[in-house]
Amino acid sequence: MKIIACIKQVPDSEAKVKADGGQISWGDAPLVINPFDEYAVEGALQQKEATNGTVTAICIGPETAKEALKHALAMGADEAILISDPALNNMDTLGAAKVLASAIQKIGADMIIFGRQTLDNGAGVTPAQTARLTGYPMLGLAGNIKVNERSVIVERVLEEGKQILKANLPAVISVVQSIGEPRYPSFMGIRKASKAEIPVWSLSDLGISAPSEMIKRDELMTPPARETVVEMITGESPAEIAEKLADKIIAEKVL
Amino acid sequence: MKTLVYIDHFKGAVQPSSWEALGVAKKFGSAVAVVFGENANDVAKSAFEHGADEVFVADDSSLKDYLPETYASTLSALASTLNPNLILFPTTARTRELAAMCAVDLNTNVMTDLTGLEANGDSFVATRPIYEAKLFEKVNCVGKPVMATLRGRAFPKPNQETGKSGTITKVDAKGEAKSTVEGYSASESAVNLGDASIIVSGGRGVSNNPSLTPPAGLDEKQAEIWRAQQGFALVTDLAKVLGGAVGASRAAVDAGYIPYSHQVGQTGKVVAPDLYIANGISGAIQHLVGMRNAKVIVAINKDADAPIFKAARYGVVGDLFEIVPALTEAFKKKLGK
Ligand SMILES: Cc1cc2nc3c(=O)[nH]c(=O)nc-3n(C[C@H](O)[C@H](O)[C@H](O)COP(=O)(O)OP(=O)(O)OC[C@H]3O[C@@H](n4cnc5c(N)ncnc54)[C@H](O)[C@@H]3O)c2cc1C
Ligand SMILES: Nc1ncnc2c1ncn2[C@@H]1O[C@H](COP(=O)(O)O)[C@@H](O)[C@H]1O
Numbered sequence A: 001m002k003i004i005a006c007i008k009q010v011p012d013s014e015a016k017v018k019a020d021g022g023q024i025s026w027g028d029a030p031l032v033i034n035p036f037d038e039y040a041v042e043g044a045l046q047q048k049e050a051t052n053g054t055v056t057a058i059c060i061g062p063e064t065a066k067e068a069l070k071h072a073l074a075m076g077a078d079e080a081i082l083i084s085d086p087a088l089n090n091m092d093t094l095g096a097a098k099v100l101a102s103a104i105q106k107i108g109a110d111m112i113i114f115g116r117q118t119l120d121n122g123a124g125v126t127p128a129q130t131a132r133l134t135g136y137p138m139l140g141l142a143g144n145i146k147v148n149e150r151s152v153i154v155e156r157v158l159e160e161g162k163q164i165l166k167a168n169l170p171a172v173i174s175v176v177q178s179i180g181e182p183r184y185p186s187f188m189g190i191r192k193a194s195k196a197e198i199p200v201w202s203l204s205d206l207g208i209s210a211p212s213e214m215i216k217r218d219e220l221m222t223p224p225a226r227e228t229v230v231e232m233i234t235g236e237s238p239a240e241i242a243e244k245l246a247d248k249i250i251a252e253k254v255l
Numbered sequence B: 001m002k003t004l005v006y007i008d009h010f011k012g013a014v015q016p017s018s019w020e021a022l023g024v025a026k027k028f029g030s031a032v033a034v035v036f037g038e039n040a041n042d043v044a045k046s047a048f049e050h051g052a053d054e055v056f057v058a059d060d061s062s063l064k065d066y067l068p069e070t071y072a073s074t075l076s077a078l079a080s081t082l083n084p085n086l087i088l089f090p091t092t093a094r095t096r097e098l099a100a101m102c103a104v105d106l107n108t109n110v111m112t113d114l115t116g117l118e119a120n121g122d123s124f125v126a127t128r129p130i131y132e133a134k135l136f137e138k139v140n141c142v143g144k145p146v147m148a149t150l151r152g153r154a155f156p157k158p159n160q161e162t163g164k165s166g167t168i169t170k171v172d173a174k175g176e177a178k179s180t181v182e183g184y185s186a187s188e189s190a191v192n193l194g195d196a197s198i199i200v201s202g203g204r205g206v207s208n209n210p211s212l213t214p215p216a217g218l219d220e221k222q223a224e225i226w227r228a229q230q231g232f233a234l235v236t237d238l239a240k241v242l243g244g245a246v247g248a249s250r251a252a253v254d255a256g257y258i259p260y261s262h263q264v265g266q267t268g269k270v271v272a273p274d275l276y277i278a279n280g281i282s283g284a285i286q287h288l289v290g291m292r293n294a295k296v297i298v299a300i301n302k303d304a305d306a307p308i309f310k311a312a313r314y315g316v317v318g319d320l321f322e323i324v325p326a327l328t329e330a331f332k333k334k335l336g337k
Helices: A035-051 A063-075 A093-107 A126-134 A187-195 A238-251 B017-028 B040-049 B068-082 B093-105 B220-242 B250-254 B285-291 B320-334
Strands: A002-006 A009-011 A018-020 A023-025 A031-033 A054-060 A079-083 A111-114 A138-148 A151-158 A161-168 A171-175 A215-221 B002-006 B030-036 B054-058 B086-090 B110-114 B116-120 B123-130 B135-141 B146-150 B168-170 B179-185 B198-202 B245-248 B275-279 B296-301 B314-317
Touching: A002 A035, A002 A093, A002 A126, A009 A063, A031 A035, A031 A063, A035 A054, A035 A063, A035 A111, A035 A138, A035 A171, A054 A063, A054 A093, A063 A079, A063 A187, A079 A093, A093 A126, A093 B093, A111 A126, A126 A138, A126 A171, A126 B068, A126 B093, A138 A161, A138 B068, A138 B093, A151 A171, A238 B296, A238 B314, A238 B320, B002 B017, B002 B068, B002 B093, B017 B030, B017 B086, B017 B146, B030 B040, B030 B068, B040 B054, B054 B068, B068 B093, B086 B093, B093 B110, B093 B146, B110 B123, B110 B135, B123 B146, B135 B146, B198 B220, B220 B245, B220 B275, B220 B320, B245 B250, B296 B320
Parallel strands: A002 A054, A002 A111, A054 A079, A111 A171, A138 A171, B002 B030, B002 B086, B030 B054, B054 B168, B086 B146, B110 B146, B198 B245, B198 B275, B275 B296, B296 B314
Antiparallel strands: A009 A031, A018 A023, A138 A151, A151 A161, A161 B179, A215 B135, B116 B123, B123 B135
């Protein structure tokens, strides 16, 4: 079973992200693998073990994104490929999907595993766009994956409960947290990853031209700071505290 | 200006933010609602009552269950015939896939999870949160039609005009399914955090009541879950009195106290209710990014130094097993329930 995990690199969740002269800055906060994509790597590794397969992690991004790929290698991925091209600097989701789709076709895979969404852009549409472009079935928001010969069954986590979907391979799957905690890189994994030479593909290596950008950013805005001052409610007994708190909440007119 | 509005529903239960999308469409001109699947005619009726000028319905047996491929092919074909300026969706798990695929078919792209949308001549300017709402961006789509999914509760809900109706046009289903639905697991009930105006949440603290004696024969882990269930029962009672939904921290989900669909936060749901009551939740950044845009936040926690109090409007330092039931009683009395 050949498995591809699609991962992105993003600023850490703890980063203080700011708009700085029309540019986004996150100070000296580290860049990390998109947390949702750690689950994608975990899901891919589970399937690698279940099917005696291989995992290739791929990422579109700048040279620094090799660190995110190294994290995937350290977790247990077999190989990693960075797709990097200055023409992709302002790529939107459809652009990313076009590039990923052609990389997937070039590499060849039975299962392509995505995260649910990116932490920076947060669109959550790239997996379905990639599925549409490749013509493979889309199995979204899987909390569980089971492969049986040439078919796959996933348990999809929806607002209304779980839906069981079955499709033939190859298939595109996006995963959620219920897939299982991402494993920690092993000592051996870290050593292997630190020595790995990660190939870099450009658009011409993929034989495609730069996808045109459909969604353009006009402006960046910092949300107004919320000045919340907490009011602590105290009292002699739980009943008294509850009484006071209920009055405060009712006075807020949110019920 | 013509807008298509996709009405998202699960077996006839409409995601209320679909109506918010209809309201936005009306602001720009005519609103054409699109309803696929089972019970489509009943849903179409409500669409008229919520402002739709016209409704297109496809209720072919191939659309009985939502599947992204067939739904996308049907919607893309309809959009190609009707030529709308704009296609709107409420933001849900299903519409992110559906809009994504239609954007590929129509050679445009979709702007997701908008909190604002304005017309600008022939085009539109959209506002959306990025970097977990640490920033907002204004974007526009140069492709045609413009496609957008709207964040629940970010736009006003139109008033319902009971009895209003109009013409329903039937459309054919298109496309081929690429997967089959093998079933649904009934163990979980619907959790609609995105649309809830009140959310009462529990964290790891809900299991921390040493005075509760679990039934004999449980091992340590089972006893912890049993205790947590007693805690979540109190949280649920409070949610019921307030007509709200039950949320949870990831620690509570990971420990097996409650299913993942209840999780609020970075890897769960991002919510913005009018009232959020956090019980036994410490207030880690990954939880805060999921709920800090609630209008009024209340925190109940044993630890006076818990970071959740920094995000809260009202705080109580105390044991949730004492405060939560007392609060439920107080509301019962004051709200006349
Ligand atoms: C990549 C990543 C993604 C994450 N995504 C999420 C996410 O989506 N959502 C999320 O919530 N977390 C998320 N987390 C986890 C987050 O960092 C915290 O670990 C988690 O939110 C803690 O949950 P908690 O507050 O319930 O538990 P704890 O931090 O253990 O806090 C329990 C609190 O309960 C209080 N308490 C205990 N007993 C009582 C009592 N009897 N009465 C009152 N108070 C009591 C304690 O004082 C304490 O403050 C994520 C973490 C990572 C690394
Ligand atoms: N630059 C990228 N490189 C590789 N995979 C990506 C990239 N951008 C998005 N993805 C994948 O698509 C998923 C959804 O991204 P998005 O639609 O941007 O929220 C992510 O969780 C990744 O699995």
